[in-house]
Amino acid sequence: xxxxxxxxxxxxxxxxxxxxxxxxxxxxxxxxxxxxxxxxxxxxxxxxxxxxxxxxxxxxxxxxxxxxxxxxxxxxxxxxxxxxxxxxxxxxxxxxxxxxxxxxxxxxxxxxxxxxxxxxxxxxxxxxxxxxxxxxxxxxxxxxxxxxxxxxxxxxxxxxxxxxxxxxxxxxxxxxxxxxxxxxxxxxxxxxxxxxxxxxxxxxxxxxxxxxxxxxxxxxxxxxxxxxxxxxxxxxxxxxxxxxxxxxxxxxxxxxxxxxxxxxxxxxxxxxxxxxxxxxxxxxxxxxxxx
Amino acid sequence: xxxxxxxxxxxxxxxxxxxxxxxxxxxxxxxxxxxxxxxxxxxxxxxxxxxxxxxxxxxxxxxxxxxxxxxxxxxxxxxxxxxxxxxxxxxxxxxxxxxxxxxxxxxxxxxxxxxxxxxxxxxxxxxxxxxxxxxxxxxxxxxxxxxxxxxxxxxxxxxxxxxxxxxxxxxxxxxxxxxxxxxxxxxxxxxxxxxxxxxxxxxxxxxxxxxxxxxxxxxxxxxxxxxxxxxxxxxxxxxxxxxxxxxxxxxxxxxxxxxxxxxxxxxxxxxxxxxxxxxxxxxxxxxxxxxxxxxxxxxxxxxxxxxxxxxxxxxxxx
Numbered sequence: 001x002x003x004x005x006x007x008x009x010x011x012x013x014x015x016x017x018x019x020x021x022x023x024x025x026x027x028x029x030x031x032x033x034x035x036x037x038x039x040x041x042x043x044x045x046x047x048x049x050x051x052x053x054x055x056x057x058x059x060x061x062x063x064x065x066x067x068x069x070x071x072x073x074x075x076x077x078x079x080x081x082x083x084x085x086x087x088x089x090x091x092x093x094x095x096x097x098x099x100x101x102x103x104x105x106x107x108x109x110x111x112x113x114x115x116x117x118x119x120x121x122x123x124x125x126x127x128x129x130x131x132x133x134x135x136x137x138x139x140x141x142x143x144x145x146x147x148x149x150x151x152x153x154x155x156x157x158x159x160x161x162x163x164x165x166x167x168x169x170x171x172x173x174x175x176x177x178x179x180x181x182x183x184x185x186x187x188x189x190x191x192x193x194x195x196x197x198x199x200x201x202x203x204x205x206x207x208x209x210x211x212x213x214x215x216x217x218x219x220x221x222x223x224x225x226x227x228x229x230x231x232x233x234x235x236x237x238x239x240x241x242x243x244x245x246x247x248x249x250x251x252x253x254x255x256x257x258x259x260x261x262x263x264x265x266x267x268x269x270x271x272x273x274x275x276x277x278x279x280x281x282x283x284x285x286x287x288x289x290x291x
Numbered sequence: 292x293x294x295x296x297x298x299x300x301x302x303x304x305x306x307x308x309x310x311x312x313x314x315x316x317x318x319x320x321x322x323x324x325x326x327x328x329x330x331x332x333x334x335x336x337x338x339x340x341x342x343x344x345x346x347x348x349x350x351x352x353x354x355x356x357x358x359x360x361x362x363x364x365x366x367x368x369x370x371x372x373x374x375x376x377x378x379x380x381x382x383x384x385x386x387x388x389x390x391x392x393x394x395x396x397x398x399x400x401x402x403x404x405x406x407x408x409x410x411x412x413x414x415x416x417x418x419x420x421x422x423x424x425x426x427x428x429x430x431x432x433x434x435x436x437x438x439x440x441x442x443x444x445x446x447x448x449x450x451x452x453x454x455x456x457x458x459x460x461x462x463x464x465x466x467x468x469x470x471x472x473x474x475x476x477x478x479x480x481x482x483x484x485x486x487x488x489x490x491x492x493x494x495x496x497x498x499x500x501x502x503x504x505x506x507x508x509x510x511x512x513x514x515x516x517x518x519x520x521x522x523x524x525x526x527x528x529x530x531x532x533x534x535x536x537x538x539x540x541x542x543x544x545x546x547x548x549x550x551x552x553x554x555x556x557x558x559x560x561x562x563x564x565x566x567x568x569x570x571x572x573x574x575x576x577x578x579x580x581x582x583x584x585x586x587x588x589x590x591x592x593x594x595x596x597x598x599x600x601x602x603x604x605x606x607x608x609x
Contacts, residue, residue: 004501004502004504004505005412005413005496005499005501005504006409006412006413006504006514006517006518006521006522007413007514008504008505008508021413021414024410024413024414025414025416025417028410028411028414028421029417032421032424032425033424035482036424036425036427036428037424037427039428039439039443039482040427040431042450043435043439046442054448055447055448056448057447057448057453058453058456058457059448059450059453100335101335101336101339102336104332104333104335104336105332105333105335105336105337106336107332108329108330108332108333109333112325112328112329112332113325113329114326114329114330114333115326115329117329120333120337123340123345124340125599127340127344127345127348128595128599129592129595129596129599130344130348130588130591130592130595131539131542131543131587131588131591131592131595133543133545133564134351134543134564134567134584134587134588134591135344135347135348135351135584135588136564136567136568136584137351137567137570137571137577137580137581137584138346138347138348138350138351138354138581138584139343139347140571141347141350141354141359141361141577142342142343142346142347142350143343144361145361146342147342147346162339162342162343163339163342163343165335165336165339165340165343166336166339166340166342166343166344168340168344171336196328196332200332221430224432225432225433227432227433227434227545227546227549228545228546228549228564228568232568232572242432243432243433243434243435244434246434246435246438247434247438247549247550250438250550255442258438259442262435262438262439265432265434265435266430266431266432266435269430269431269432270427270430270431272430273423273426273427273430274423277422277423277426280426281422281423281426281490284426284487284490284491284494285490285491285493285494
């Protein structure tokens with residue numbers, strides 16, 4: 001089956017070994033359930049308790065009465081449809097901008113041999129050394145007053161979309177994947193009269209589905225989870241994504257309603273994870289060993 | 292290949308003039324159009340990097356030496372921003388908190404995931420379940436995790452104290468006490484982020500050749516000796532890598548203190564990034580904010596450079 005690990009199969013086959021194994025196994029199941037699943041359960045059911053019950057000590061494990069109104073109230077009172085929609089627009093926009101511009105740039109750097117290509121690649125990789133969060137203030141000032149054209153992108157989804165393209169990690173991931181595509185494949189396409197754009201579209205991209213999937217998931221999750229940048233950029237409440245809105249509204253809203261909103265805010269990413277869990281987990285595991 | 296060699300020399304000579312290089316002008320034009328095309332593909336990405344990565348990095352350094360108010364023209368002030376920031380009592384608190392947070396996160400956030408991965412790797416059942424469950428908190432938006440734990444730490448009906456009471460232990464102030472607040476935040480950050488670390492350790496553990504364990508066992512190595520002499524040396528590279536990544540990430544902690552404690556109580560959880568945010572958006576002091584950013588940048592840049600060097604050398608080695 002699998003390869004030999006720390007404990008030998010022989011030791012596990014002995015009665016004592018098996019007893020220890022199943023004890024450890026049960027302990028880990030219990031630990032994981034308490035540590036990771038229970039908080040999620042607590043959140044999902046807390047939203048369905050009455051305001052009195054949620055403040056009760058000792059707390060009730062199962063709601064005495066199941067109120068679905070918490071979710072409804074959150075939906076209406078906290079204007080969740082609007083904030084969810086803002087988040088969807090910001091995330092999908094950032095994803096598409098990244099797919100178009102990062103892919104094109106990675107393709108150029110990998111296959112089109114632009115002059116100063118190595119210098120540009122070096123400059124892009126250097127940004128990996130500069131932690132993104134440490135630069136939020138000058139980045140904010142740039143977005144507030146773009147050089148040369150003196151336009152402000154504040155309260156505009158472009159403030160999320162355009163900086164998302166400057167993602168050295170994803171660009172490098174794409175470039176390294178493109179590097180592995182043999183040159184003769186592309187040359188064959190060119191001999192058949194395909195232009196560079198067509199080669200990219202009908203040869204390179206179809207071959208790159210796995211890496212495009214990884215980049216897409218990274219791009220979507222990053223925007224959905226981000227907090228500090230949208231907090232700075234969207235001062236207009238109506239334009240705020242769900243993460244910022246949750247924190248801004250958390251001060252003066254009933255606890256059960258807030259918890260319901262938290263659950264709703266988590267659903268899209270958790271659903272995405274459950275659907276693509278195999279790819280996501282494989283991607284993280286592979287990323288570690290291949291650097 | 293052999294066919295060409297067998298060809299009579301006369302034919303080769305006959306072909307020669309046809310294969311002569313095209314006139315230099317045409318080739319140059321060809322190269323130019325190639326370059327124009329290449330830059331066409333590069334342009335969008337290049338502009339975004341220039342605007343949102345390179346330019347802000349330069350600007351951080353420039354504004355750090357200026358009195359900067361949006362809308363009016365900046366004034367050079369020398370090192371005044373740095374001296375002002377250095378004399379801020381919150382400055383010392385922020386750095387002390389950030390470094391303590393990083394250290395605690397390293398102790399808790401390194402030991403627990405490693406032990407978990409070690410145990411998980413030995414389990415032969417429900418492997419997919421464990422991997423999904425441990426990664427679940429990572430997919431919950433950080434803001435939600437922070438709000439969730441803020442509720443757990445609530446002195447009234449909070450689950451954290453309820454659990455302590457259930458176990459007949461004295462209750463704690465958690466995030467509301469000056470001496471426990473920082474640790475409480477480390478717990479949140481560890482809970483929310485350790486899924487990724489566990490998965491990476493698991494992958495590293497799975498790449499250890501089984502023969503090494505067999506050989507060690509034949510030499511009479513006990514379980515702990517096998518961990519010490521086989522597991523840890525074999526995963527040392529990944530461990531070091533994740534430690535560095537974690538240092539870089541936790542030194543930029545913002546969401547947890549902002550959402551859960553607001554930097555309090557008594558500045559016990561103000562972090563450097565939080566202070567940068569305050570300088571910019573509460574005090575409207577962008578010069579001070581950039582001076583702080585530059586300090587953080589230099590420190591983190593050093594760690595990042597180390598990380599990149601290690602990954603490079605690791606790639607070359609394997």
